[in-house]
Amino acid sequence: IEAVSKEDHVEIHIRGSGFLPLMEQDDSSLKVVYRLVNTFGGNLTIHMQEPAFAACLAIPRFEPITVLVIDDNTDAIAVMQRYASDSRYRIVGTSDPAQVLSQISDVCPKIVVLDVMMPALDGWELLGWLRERPSTRGKPIVVCTILPQEQVALALGAAAFLRKPVSRQELLAMLDRLSGPE
Numbered sequence: 001i002e003a004v005s006k007e008d009h010v011e012i013h014i015r016g017s018g019f020l021p022l023m024e025q026d027d028s029s030l031k032v033v034y035r036l037v038n039t040f041g042g043n044l045t046i047h048m049q050e051p052a053f054a055a056c057l058a059i060p061r062f063e064p065i066t067v068l069v070i071d072d073n074t075d076a077i078a079v080m081q082r083y084a085s086d087s088r089y090r091i092v093g094t095s096d097p098a099q100v101l102s103q104i105s106d107v108c109p110k111i112v113v114l115d116v117m118m119p120a121l122d123g124w125e126l127l128g129w130l131r132e133r134p135s136t137r138g139k140p141i142v143v144c145t146i147l148p149q150e151q152v153a154l155a156l157g158a159a160a161f162l163r164k165p166v167s168r169q170e171l172l173a174m175l176d177r178l179s180g181p182e
Contacts, residue, residue: 009042011058017051064090065179068109070100070126071144072118076164080113083168089175097121104135111178112141113162116153124156131157140178 002013037044042059067089069077077093084091092107097120112130116123130136140159150161160174
């Protein structure tokens with residue numbers, strides 16, 4: 001078994017012998033494998049010549065999707081980071097509104113999650129500011145707050161609304177919806 005990293009995909013090469021009779025018996029499993037690989041944008045080629053066997057599995061390389069979470073509560077950021085730990089999302093958080101501009105420049109988030117109840121800054125004003133800045137204008141902003149103000153958030157330009165406390169399933173479903181297929 002050998003893995004080779006390419007620019008946009010990873011190739012896994014498998015070579016051996018003695019697999020041929022097993023594979024000929026279970027053709028339906030092989031069809032399922034082909035469909036699964038194709039579903040994820042990969043490619044599988046198999047060469048069988050008694051007694052040798054060679055296969056190459058090429059799968060796309062996925063980069064994590066960066067999400068900037070702006071919340072004065074560091075525990076809320078940590079929870080979202082834990083929720084996203086085994087997903088395609090990388091949560092970067094800031095609890096200091098003064099760092100928002102540098103964080104946006106540094107991490108280039110695809111999605112921003114914003115708490116609007118922060119002591120040092122009006123989150124609604126920050127939402128408007130993010131909607132106007134060229135670096136975040138086209139990016140979806142999710143308002144995530146304990147306040148029951150979904151309509152206000154959407155009217156002020158938020159792409160989505162999450163009410164705290166947020167479950168892992170709710171967070172990941174929202175991020176999936178906003179980021180689209182990868």
